[in-house]
Amino acid sequence: MKIPEDCLFTKEHEWVKIKGGQATVGITDHAQSELGDITFVELPQIDYVCQQFQQFATLESVKAASDVYAPVSGKISAVNNKLQNAPELVNQDAFGKGWFVVIELADQKESANLLSAADYEKYLKETVE
Amino acid sequence: MNMAFHASMGQRIIKRTDVKTTFLVSRHKKLSAKLAPFGGWLMPIQYKGIIAEHNWTRNSCSLFDICHMGEFMIYGNPDENNLGTVISTNLKSMGCGMCRYGFLLNEAGGIVDDLIIYKLKIDQWMMVVNAATISADLKYLQTYLSPEAKLENISSATAKLDLQGPLSREVLQDLVGNDINKLKYYTFGYFSLADEKIMISRTGYTGELGYELYISAEKAGLVWDILLADKRVEPAGLGARDTLRLEMAYPLYGQDIDFFHTPEESDLLKFVDFDKDFIGKSSLLKKHHSGVKQSLCCFKVKSRRIPRHNYKIYKDSVEIGVVTSGSFSPSLLCGIGMGYINKEDNKIGQRLLIKQENMEIEAIIIDKPFYKKGSIKN
Structure with a gap:
């Protein structure tokens, strides 16, 4: 299971990679593996303002429909439109081509509420059988 | 998430x-x-x-x-041990080496299980049933088969x-x-x-x-x-x-077909032989003459959204039924599903709205099966 060192994580299995004021967001390799084949991803429009830990996207896998929560607050500045017709990118490359959105970071301090790669790995070990 | x-x-x-x-x-x-x-x-x-x-x-x-x-072996002639009235389909026209899809029905005409019956010999038949219904089916067969029939559960x-x-x-x-x-x-x-x-x-x-x-x-x-x-x-x-x-719009027992729906409501009447006597026949005929109210429809979703079990089905703003099975179709690349709705609304081309909480999914009733290019009869 991949857990990139340069990302931060939520306990709900979203990842965020912060570079400058821009935060790229997706779901983790563990999440895609648990969900199985992802068949639909609904993303917000550019300029939509999301709140940390509030729902901003929906996805469907053969197994279940799930809400996806924003790891940070801010305005959406980019959306991965490729997921509309190729949601399987999330399964194939959760931390790369399967990214969801880019958020303009509203508050740098919010990253203190997130888990480091090491903490997320530990969290997975504790919570997943 | x-x-x-x-x-x-x-x-x-x-x-x-x-x-x-x-x-x-x-x-x-x-x-x-x-x-x-x-x-x-x-x-x-x-x-x-x-x-x-x-x-x-x-x-x-x-x-x-x-x-x-589950697999059961039934020994004896179906004319003498009631097997012919226990299974909804025609057994008389089956030669040895043939098998046939059919149902066990209750007295009210509801489906106890769907099955495949195999004719091994004139007096030896094998019945293949669903896993979750093995013990209920055994009880049913013990009740309705005559004492001469020898019933053997060979599942294990x-x-x-x-x-x-x-x-x-x-x-x-x-x-x-x-x-x-x-x-x-x-x-x-x-x-x-x-x-x-x-x-x-x-x-x-x-x-x-x-x-x-x-x-x-x-x-x-x-x-x-x-x-x-x-x-x-x-x-x-x-x-x-x-x-x-x-x-293929094949029903799954416990989901699309069950105790509470008759083969007519499930659009599976072709697996019921009304030329013979069978358990549930009089109820099915009575229900047919008074008019069945519900019927199982097949619908295709306009998007990749998945209509799931128990989502509600609406026509305009009126609730008309419920989804029994739904999934993403890898062949059609859209959501597909089945569900019971008011019979008068079950027409090909009828637009539906599938709802769950704040989610709304547009769908249209189509003719079964969803996938028509299978190699089944090749």
Whole structure:
């Protein structure tokens, strides 16, 4: 299971990679593996303002429909439109081509509420059988 | 994200400690299958992935562990032991070596189970039933078969493997010889494999050319290994089995058909023989004459959204029914589903709205099956 060192994580299995004021967001390799084949991803429009830990996207896998929560607050500045017709990118490359959105970071301090790669790995070990 | 939201594969989940395992569970674990309880059994849901397995079945050939299903042997002449009135379909027109799909019905005409009945000899029949209904079916048969009938539950001694896909005939031909080519749809024969005479029927639940193999429990692992050694064959789990059967609009017992719906409501009357006497007949006729109110419809979603079990079905702003089965269709690349709605609304082309909480999914009623290019009759 991949857990990139340069990302931060939520306990709900979203990842965020912060570079400058821009935060790229997706779901983790563990999440895609648990969900199985992802068949639909609904993303917000550019300029939509999301709140940390509030729902901003929906996805469907053969197994279940799930809400996806924003790891940070801010305005959406980019959306991965490729997921509309190729949601399987999330399964194939959760931390790369399967990214969801880019958020303009509203508050740098919010990253203190997130888990480091090491903490997320530990969290997975504790919570997943 | 919340990953347990609207889970649909877990409807039959029971406590893990209560579940039985098939003869092949160690092989599934070696193949890194995701295992989950289904019908009281810990079954492989997927190996590589549901969509990959689905497409492999449509294009090549897949092997499914179906050992959880039940098999009963019934000895005696159906005219003398009531088997003919216990099963909804016509048994009289069946020759030895033929099998047929049908139902056990209750007195009210509701479906107790769906099954395939095999005629081995004039006085020896095999019935293949759903896993979750084995004990209810046994009780039913003990009640309605006459005392002369000898009923034997051979489920625990019988392994069932399904080999399904356009290449399944070629694969079997290489293993059991050319006689496999003679098997017509819904017939069966006996073939040598793994030093055993195994029964193979040309039947299945995928819409593709395919076979169901009945093997002794001892040889299940060996036959599984022999079939998987062929490069054309990949293992497939119950996840792909579900999307494959749904694309054919084949009903799943406990979901699309049940105790509370008659074959007429489920659009399955062609598997009921009204020229003979059978349990539930008078109720079915009575309900037919007074007019059935509900009927099972098949609908296609405009998007990739999935209409799931228990989502509500609306016409305009009026609730007219409920989804029984729904999935993403890997062949059609959109959501598909089935559900019971008011009979007068079940017309091809009727637009529907499927709703769950704040989600709305647009759909349209279509003619079954969803997938029309299967190799089933090749």
